Amino acid sequence: MPTGWDHTAALERLDGDELLLVELIGVFFDEYPRFAARLTQSLSQKDFAGLREAAHSLKGSLGYLGATEGEALALSLEHASLSGDSALAADLVAQLMAYIEALRQLMVSSAGEPNDAIRMQ
Amino acid sequence: MQFACNEQLPTPLPQLPPSDPRMPGRVLVADDDALYRRALERSLVAKGYAVQLVSDGLKALEHALSPDAPRLIVLDWMMPGLPGPEVCRRLRATPREHYQYLLLLTAKHTTSDIVEGLEAGADDYLTKPFNVPEFFARIHVGERMINLHDSLLAAQKALRFQATHDPLTAIWNRRALFDLLRAELERAQRRPAPLSLFLIDLDHFKRVNDELGHLAGDAILHEVAQRLSAAVRVYDVVGRYGGEEFIVAAADLEAERPYQFAERLRLAVNASPVRIPQAEVAITISVGVATTNSSAECCIEKLIQTADAALYQAKANGRNRVQAVQI
Numbered sequence: 001m002p003t004g005w006d007h008t009a010a011l012e013r014l015d016g017d018e019l020l021l022v023e024l025i026g027v028f029f030d031e032y033p034r035f036a037a038r039l040t041q042s043l044s045q046k047d048f049a050g051l052r053e054a055a056h057s058l059k060g061s062l063g064y065l066g067a068t069e070g071e072a073l074a075l076s077l078e079h080a081s082l083s084g085d086s087a088l089a090a091d092l093v094a095q096l097m098a099y100i101e102a103l104r105q106l107m108v109s110s111a112g113e114p115n116d117a118i119r120m121q
Numbered sequence: 122m123q124f125a126c127n128e129q130l131p132t133p134l135p136q137l138p139p140s141d142p143r144m145p146g147r148v149l150v151a152d153d154d155a156l157y158r159r160a161l162e163r164s165l166v167a168k169g170y171a172v173q174l175v176s177d178g179l180k181a182l183e184h185a186l187s188p189d190a191p192r193l194i195v196l197d198w199m200m201p202g203l204p205g206p207e208v209c210r211r212l213r214a215t216p217r218e219h220y221q222y223l224l225l226l227t228a229k230h231t232t233s234d235i236v237e238g239l240e241a242g243a244d245d246y247l248t249k250p251f252n253v254p255e256f257f258a259r260i261h262v263g264e265r266m267i268n269l270h271d272s273l274l275a276a277q278k279a280l281r282f283q284a285t286h287d288p289l290t291a292i293w294n295r296r297a298l299f300d301l302l303r304a305e306l307e308r309a310q311r312r313p314a315p316l317s318l319f320l321i322d323l324d325h326f327k328r329v330n331d332e333l334g335h336l337a338g339d340a341i342l343h344e345v346a347q348r349l350s351a352a353v354r355v356y357d358v359v360g361r362y363g364g365e366e367f368i369v370a371a372a373d374l375e376a377e378r379p380y381q382f383a384e385r386l387r388l389a390v391n392a393s394p395v396r397i398p399q400a401e402v403a404i405t406i407s408v409g410v411a412t413t414n415s416s417a418e419c420c421i422e423k424l425i426q427t428a429d430a431a432l433y434q435a436k437a438n439g440r441n442r443v444q445a446v447q448i
Contacts, residue, residue, distance in 0.1 A: 013252035020163050024156050031155050056199060060228050061156045064250040 005106055010066030021065075025107050028061050032100060039093050043086070051089060052081035058096070070099045147171040147191035148260070151181030151208070152226065153200045157249070161195065164253050178203025185212055185221065192219060192267050193260060198227040198238070206241035213242030220270040222263030226251075289339055290346035293360030298368055301358045302421050305370050309413070317379040317412040319369040319386065320428035321349070324405045324440040326365040337397045338365075341404060344395045352389035368425075374412065383408040383443040391441070405441035407432055413448045423448065 014020045035054050042050035059074035077092040150161045153176045165172045173191060175181050179202035185194050194212075196205035203211075205225050212221065225243040227234065238246050244266065245259055285297035293301060302318070309316035323329075323345060330338040342365060349367060350359050358370040374382055387406055394401035409432025413419040427446055435444035 013250055014160065015164070015253040017163075017253075020160065023163070024160055027155050027159050053199075056228070057154055060154050060249055063228070064154075064156055064160070066250075 005103065006066035006068055008066075010064070013064070013066075025065060028065060029104060031061075036097060036100075039097065043090055043093050046086055048081045048084050048089075051093075052078050055081060055096075058100075062100075067099075067103055070096065070103060073099055146193065146264075147173065148193040148195060149173045149175070149181065149184050149191040150195045151175045151178065151184075151200060151205070152195070152197035153177060154197065157197070157226070160253075161256070164256070168257070177201040178205065178208050182208050182211055186215060190221065193222050193224075193263050195224045195226060196243075198225055198234075206238050206243065209238070209242035218274070220267055222266055224259050224263065287346075287361040290343050290361050292346045292350060292367075293358065295360065295362060298358065298360030298362065299421065301360070302368070302370055302424075305358060305372060306413070306419065306421060306424070309372055310419075314373050315375060315379075315412050315414055316424075317371050317374045317382065317410055318424040318428045319371070319379075319383055320362070320409045320411075320425065320432045321367040321369065321386065321406050322408075322432055322436070323365040324407055324436075329402060329404075333397070333400060333402070337399065337402070340397045341395050341402060345390055345404060345406070348389045348392070349386060352386050379410045379412045380443055380445040383410045383445060387441070387443055407435040407440050408443045409433070409435055410443065410445035411448055412445070419448055 011018065011021055014024075035058055038050060038054040042048070042054060055074045055077040059071055059078060062068075062070040062074055073092060073096045077089060077096060080089040080092055148161075148165050148170050150158060150165070150172055151174075152158050152161070155176075158174050158176065162172045162174055170193075173184055175184060178196075178200040181194070181196060181200070182203060184190060185208070196208050198205045200208075205227075209223050209225065212223065223243045225238045225246040226249055227238065227246055228249045235246060244263065247256060247259055285294060286292065287294040306316055323341070326338065326341075329341060342361075346359070346361065346367065349369060353359055353369060353371065356372075358368075360368050362368045369386065371379075371382060387408055390404055390406045394403045409428040409430065411424045411427035411431060413424060427448055431444040431446045435442050438444070
């Protein structure tokens, strides 16, 4: 279970716009499958540039949503991709993907009526 | 000639814009992160901005270079196509009349990155993840810069106009007139083609000033300038030479046509009486025309001298007429 979700910080960034935060969480999980596919594919092909790009994007989004622990994982993955460390990268990809799955559960459960709220766009 | 009271007369100087009616205006947002795109779109739209969204650098450049591009541009650092700093560099390398405010969004925050971004031409940067009020504070700085730049341009334009135009009649002043005449003559000799210079003098203008006052005289000079400007072709030159004397320069008039052109000017001025508050005044002009044939050695001074002599002849022959001479 991810411990690092700073809901307050995320909300503050959006000037207290709860509805926007819920919508952005929805946008993130809409986009996420593309990134997940890119992570696994880049990893299997040892495409470190692709891996780094995906990690960089995820880092930005996770940071924006206040998912600090995920942001840190994505940053480590970016560094591992830069240095071409495939064992470390594989480990970090697994951690990051597990984290994001757990984050989905966490965000869903704390968003009141999760499914409707997150899917509303 | 006195111009003591001419502030009552229309002086069509370009005015400074009071404030930009387009604020809040349009914003171009370029970010490949859907989250940021949506967050920025939503926040901007809520404050009344119109938002253009793109997700890669090449599209951003294309939109930013379009003729009616937004003046506020938000660029992510890392984007497919072109990175943000490169978009800045290319935008700044393209001379544009209207300043565009470029805000770079960056996850990077080392000093050298910031230096790179600003040196590339960005006006400011914002480190991700940023908060919405901070973003708008930057946008407001951008709007202030754009407004300042616009007023500077307008002031420059007004000054340029004042430096080259006669304040009473709003046609070219004597200094600008000589620059234009020199350029026209050079062009005529290069092509080669004839150039005609028309020296125009209002008949009995002293009487108008004496009998109706100088304000009336000013109003008449203004109206005559209007009529002359309306009677020439768009590419002809019309300027005020001195008191009640005007100069028109026109290229490409062969054989009898300088004379006919001058007749057209004479009739345009005399077409109807000039209405001023206290009276209607019939105005006539005398015109001296000098035409140089490209092959002849000529200078502006000689053109004016010849036209002046012709004008003297027109006056001596009874005024309200044209005298044309070929050099």
